[in-house]
Amino acid sequence: AHAETRAAAEAEQAARAAARAAQAMVAAAQDRLATAERRASEMNARFSALAEAGQRLAANRRESEAVRDEARALLDGMEDVAALEADAAALRARVAEDRAALAEARGEHQSLAREAELRARRLASIAGERSQWSERKRKAEEHVTTLEARLGEVRIERESLDGVPGLIREKRLALLSELDRAEAARSTAADRWAEGETRLAAADRAAREALAAMSEAREARARAEARLEAARERRAEIERAAAEALEISADRIPDMLGLAAEPELPPAAVLEAKLDAAKRERERLGPVNLRADEEASEVAIQHEGLLAEKEDLEEAIRRLRTGIGNLNREARERLLAAFGQVNTHFQKLFQTLFGGGTAELVLTESDDPLEAGLDMIAKPPGKKPQSLGLLSGGEQALTATALTFAVFLTNPAPICVLDEVDAPLDDHNVERYCDLLAEMVRITDTRFVTITHNPITMARMHRLFGVTMAERGVSQLVSVDLENAERFVEAA
Numbered sequence: 001a002h003a004e005t006r007a008a009a010e011a012e013q014a015a016r017a018a019a020r021a022a023q024a025m026v027a028a029a030q031d032r033l034a035t036a037e038r039r040a041s042e043m044n045a046r047f048s049a050l051a052e053a054g055q056r057l058a059a060n061r062r063e064s065e066a067v068r069d070e071a072r073a074l075l076d077g078m079e080d081v082a083a084l085e086a087d088a089a090a091l092r093a094r095v096a097e098d099r100a101a102l103a104e105a106r107g108e109h110q111s112l113a114r115e116a117e118l119r120a121r122r123l124a125s126i127a128g129e130r131s132q133w134s135e136r137k138r139k140a141e142e143h144v145t146t147l148e149a150r151l152g153e154v155r156i157e158r159e160s161l162d163g164v165p166g167l168i169r170e171k172r173l174a175l176l177s178e179l180d181r182a183e184a185a186r187s188t189a190a191d192r193w194a195e196g197e198t199r200l201a202a203a204d205r206a207a208r209e210a211l212a213a214m215s216e217a218r219e220a221r222a223r224a225e226a227r228l229e230a231a232r233e234r235r236a237e238i239e240r241a242a243a244e245a246l247e248i249s250a251d252r253i254p255d256m257l258g259l260a261a262e263p264e265l266p267p268a269a270v271l272e273a274k275l276d277a278a279k280r281e282r283e284r285l286g287p288v289n290l291r292a293d294e295e296a297s298e299v300a301i302q303h304e305g306l307l308a309e310k311e312d313l314e315e316a317i318r319r320l321r322t323g324i325g326n327l328n329r330e331a332r333e334r335l336l337a338a339f340g341q342v343n344t345h346f347q348k349l350f351q352t353l354f355g356g357g358t359a360e361l362v363l364t365e366s367d368d369p370l371e372a373g374l375d376m377i378a379k380p381p382g383k384k385p386q387s388l389g390l391l392s393g394g395e396q397a398l399t400a401t402a403l404t405f406a407v408f409l410t411n412p413a414p415i416c417v418l419d420e421v422d423a424p425l426d427d428h429n430v431e432r433y434c435d436l437l438a439e440m441v442r443i444t445d446t447r448f449v450t451i452t453h454n455p456i457t458m459a460r461m462h463r464l465f466g467v468t469m470a471e472r473g474v475s476q477l478v479s480v481d482l483e484n485a486e487r488f489v490e491a492a
Contacts, residue, residue, distance in 0.1 A: 023481060067091065201367065204366065241299075331370060332369050335369050339363070341410045342406050345406035352432070354380045354398065396424075398432075401421055409444065414446065415446065416446050418449070420451055423453075431456065433457070438460065464479065464480045464482065
């Protein structure tokens, strides 16, 4: 399974590399597509310009044809052909000059139109920026007014708190004396608690011994009841065999032997005499049962079978108890080994996240790890909390994160979802949280999915997924590959 997991991890890394290469190819293709679209738009613009030029040439051609028709008409009415040709050449030169001037005027008009459009856009942008700066100026003035008012309040509060340090000093001295007394009381209580723990452990051992003795007594009672039931069945079988041998009813045998009214069995000699008398009585009554030996053999075989089954059951019980003991021993060893690893990782991660302090996991309430409870002790630097509930929300979040990552370091999982873990953290602790998350990604093969609104955390991720609403009522899922974006920026 480990080999398959490593093969799957290598395949996953290869697939990621292929995916990154494919994303790079897609980005390059998108760049080429954008370039092609720009060229297409430029070609469309040139095509539109050529179409307009063609229309202008067609209009000029129609004007030239009209002039040519007029010239032919004039030629038909005039005899001086050379003069007309000179006039026509002059007209052609003037038309060419007019066309050049028209083309230049059109170019200047288009450039002026473009410049006017750009200036209009720039003016609109400047107007928007001016309104934004005006709004920012108004907000800044309001903020300054608020800060000035707050400064006045702080000054008044400072004047009112001039005598507070002396009171705080007195209260501090009083609290220190109370703290010394409380520390002495705590030491006494700790001694009493240790003594109580010792007594509790002794009581637990006594209780376990009593439970073991009670279990053995129950088993002895069960064996005695089984033997009593077997004796009763044997007595009933003997009574049935005797009744068949004497050919009388089984109820008459105690009366015949005189055992009905006797609380205890008589001596063996008396019983033998009674048995001889009963045999003589049986002989007088008639023949014996010839199948008595066969029936006795069958009963003996059945008894031997029951004894064998009893031994098999006892052996199965012993094997079962041995297996349960082995399982409990192996479970204790594995649990203690895993607990030690998790505790070691938890202490290191806690000190990494808090920059110091102490933390540990402790088994309580029993010496047996399979029945013990679990306590968490966390002391950030400069604090001595008596309960985890006294920690702040950010400290509790960092402690829970350290414990979760300690478990992942002991037994990594393929995926981990962190939902708003950095919500109660400040910027400094968010940086520590992101550094630890990057280290976890480097050490383990776990894929971390982080749900967050913190910009610092989002800036440290490899890929972002979000939902945007470009139009009212229309949501769109967008994703950003920050690694490829960084490579594009570096390449640019």
